[in-house]
Amino acid sequence: MSETSRNDAAGRTANRVPDPFGRVVDYLRISITDRCNERCLYCLPAGYHGWAQRPDHLTAEEVVRVVRVAAGMGFRKFRLTGGEPLVRHDLPDIVCALKKIPGVECLALSTNGTRLAALARPLREAGLRTVNVSLDALDAALYRRITGGDVAAVLAGIRAAVAAGFERVKLNTVLLRGLNEGELWPLVLFAAEHGLPIRLIELMPVSRTKALCAQNFFGVEEARRLLAQRDELIPLPAAYLGWGPARYCQLRHTGALVGFIGPLTTPHFCETCNKMRLTADGKVRPCLGDHGEIDLRAALRRSATDEAVRELLLTAVQRKPREHSFLGAYQPCRPMTALGG
Ligand code: SAM
Numbered sequence: 001m002s003e004t005s006r007n008d009a010a011g012r013t014a015n016r017v018p019d020p021f022g023r024v025v026d027y028l029r030i031s032i033t034d035r036c037n038e039r040c041l042y043c044l045p046a047g048y049h050g051w052a053q054r055p056d057h058l059t060a061e062e063v064v065r066v067v068r069v070a071a072g073m074g075f076r077k078f079r080l081t082g083g084e085p086l087v088r089h090d091l092p093d094i095v096c097a098l099k100k101i102p103g104v105e106c107l108a109l110s111t112n113g114t115r116l117a118a119l120a121r122p123l124r125e126a127g128l129r130t131v132n133v134s135l136d137a138l139d140a141a142l143y144r145r146i147t148g149g150d151v152a153a154v155l156a157g158i159r160a161a162v163a164a165g166f167e168r169v170k171l172n173t174v175l176l177r178g179l180n181e182g183e184l185w186p187l188v189l190f191a192a193e194h195g196l197p198i199r200l201i202e203l204m205p206v207s208r209t210k211a212l213c214a215q216n217f218f219g220v221e222e223a224r225r226l227l228a229q230r231d232e233l234i235p236l237p238a239a240y241l242g243w244g245p246a247r248y249c250q251l252r253h254t255g256a257l258v259g260f261i262g263p264l265t266t267p268h269f270c271e272t273c274n275k276m277r278l279t280a281d282g283k284v285r286p287c288l289g290d291h292g293e294i295d296l297r298a299a300l301r302r303s304a305t306d307e308a309v310r311e312l313l314l315t316a317v318q319r320k321p322r323e324h325s326f327l328g329a330y331q332p333c334r335p336m337t338a339l340g341g
Contacts, residue, residue: 016074017074017314017317019286020318020320023271023272023274023320024074024274025075025274025275025276025317025320026074026076026274027075027079027274027275028067028075028077028078028079028275028277028278029078029079029081029110029275029277029278030063030067030079030081030277030278030340031081031083031277031278031279031280031339031340031341032057032058032063032080032081032082032085032088032280033052033057033082033088033280034050034057034082034083034279034280034281034337034338035051035082035084035087035337036082036084037084037087037112037114037115037149038084038112038114038147039148039149040146040147040148040174041145041146041179041210041211042176042207042209042211042212043336043337043341044209044337045208045209046209048335048337050335050338052281052338056281057280058278058280058282058297058300060093060094060097062297062300063098064097064098064101065300065306065309066278066300066313067104068101069306069309069310071102071104072310073313073314075103076103076104076106077105077108078104078106078107078108079108079109079110079132080094080110081110081340082110082280082340082341083338084111084112084115085109085110085111086111086112086114086119087115091119092119092122092123095107095109095126096126096127099126099127100127106129106130106242107127107128107129108128108129108130109123109128109130109131109132110131110132111132111133111134111157112147112149113133113134113135113153113154113161114149114153115153116133116154116156116157116158116160116161117159117160118160120157120160120161120163120166121163121164128166129166129168130166130167130168130169131166131168131169132172132199133154133157133158133169134154134173134174135158135171135173135187136173136174136179136183137179137180137183138151138155138186138190139151140152142179142180146176146179146180158171158194162196168241170196170197170198170199170259171187171191171197171198171199172198172199173187173199173200173201174201174202174203175201175202175203175217175218175219175223176211176218177215177216177217177218178215178216181218181226184200184223184226184227185227185230188227188251188254188258189254189256191256191257192255196257197241197248197257198257198258198259199246199260199261200220202219202261202265203217203264204263204264204288204289205326205330206335206336206339206341207332207335207337208332208335212332217264219262219264219265220260220261220262220265220266221262221265223260227251230251231251231253231256232251232252232253233252234249234251234252235247235248236248236249238272241257244261245261245269246259246260246261247260247262247266263289263324264327269323269324270287270322270323270324273320276320277339277340278296279334279338279339281297281338282298282300283296283297284313284316285339285340286319286320287324288339289323289324289325289330290321290324290325291333292319292321294312294319296312296313
C-alpha cells in the first residue's frame with residue numbers, strides 16, 4: 001500500500017493515503033450520535049426505533065483515539081455530526097480533546113442549530129473552527145413541516161455562532177420539490193445579509209421515508225436556473241471554500257455565495273471525494289452511497305493496538321468505491337441519521 005508524503009502548512013511531513021483511484025482521503029466525518037431532536041421528512045423514517053443504545057455508541061475516549069490514529073496517517077479535517085451532535089452532552093469535551101491532537105487542522109460541526117444559541121460560545125472556546133447549520137426554510141410553518149422543529153431557535157443559533165466568532169458559518173439547504181422551492185430566494189437573501197455561504201443540496205436516497213421519491217427531487221441545475229432569474233451567477237474556482245463537493249457561485253448584485261452540491265446529477269461527482277465516515281456505533285464507512293462498512297468498535301473494544309486501528313482505517317480507504325451507487329439499484333439500509341450526514 002503506497003503512501004505519499006508532502007509538507008503540510010506547518011512544514012511537517014504528513015503521510016497521505018491515496019485510495020485505489022488516486023484520491024487522497026484526508027477528511028473523516030464522525031457521527032457522535034444517531035439521535036436527533038428534529039424529524040426531517042427526508043431523513044428520519046416514521047417511527048424510527050433504531051437508536052443505538054449507549055454502550056453501542058463510541059465513547060468520547062474512543063472517538064478521540066480514532067482521530068489520533070487517523071491524524072497520524074494523514075487525515076486533516078474532521079467533522080462532528082450525527083444525528084444531532086448537540087444532543088450529546090460531552091460534545092464540548094470531545095471538541096477540546098480533538099483540538100489538541102497534532103495534525104487536526106480543521107475541526108468542524110454540522111448541526112440543525114436548535115441548541116446552538118447556548119452552545120456556540122463554549123464550542124468556539126473549546127476550539128471548534130467552523131459550523132454548518134441546516135436551514136431548509138425561513139417560514140416558520142414550513143420549517144416545522146419539514147423538520148418538526150422551531151426555526152426561531154435555529155436563527156438564534158446562527159446569530160450566536162456568528163457572534164461567537166467561528167471562522168466560518170455555512171448554511172445547508174436540502175432541495176425539496178413542492179416544499180421549499182419558494183424559499184430558495186429568501187434563504188439566499190438571508191445568507192447574503194448575514195455574510196454566510198449557503199449550499200443547496202440534492203436529495204439523496206439515504207433513508208426510507210416517503211419524502212424520498214422522484215417527485216420530490218429537485219436538481220441543482222434547476223436551482224441555478226431559478227436563482228439566475230433573480231441575479232447573475234458568477235462561477236467561482238472549483239476548490240472555492242475548501243474541502244467539500246460544493247461548486248460555488250457568487251451572485252453579482254446580492255453578493256451571496258451559493259454552493260451547489262449535486263451528487264445525483266453532477267457528472268464525475270465522486271472524482272474528488274476525500275472523505276470517509278465513522279458511524280455513531282463505530283463502523284468506518286468509506287462511501288455514503290455504498291453499504292460497505294468496517295467494524296472499528298469491535299477492534300477498539302478488543303484492545304487493538306494503534307497499528308491495528310490504523311490498518312483498519314487503511315483497509316477502509318482501499319475499499320472506497322470509485323463512485324456512489326445512488327443512481328443504480330441502491331437501497332438504503334441504515335438511515336442517514338445512523339450513518340452521519
Ligand atoms: N443534525 C445535523 C444537521 O442537521 O446538520 C447533522 C446531521 S444531518 C443528517 C446532516 C445533513 O444531512 C443535513 O444538512 C441534512 O439536511 C442532510 N440530509 C439528511 N438526509 C438527507 C437526504 N436524504 N438527502 C440530502 N441531504 C440529507
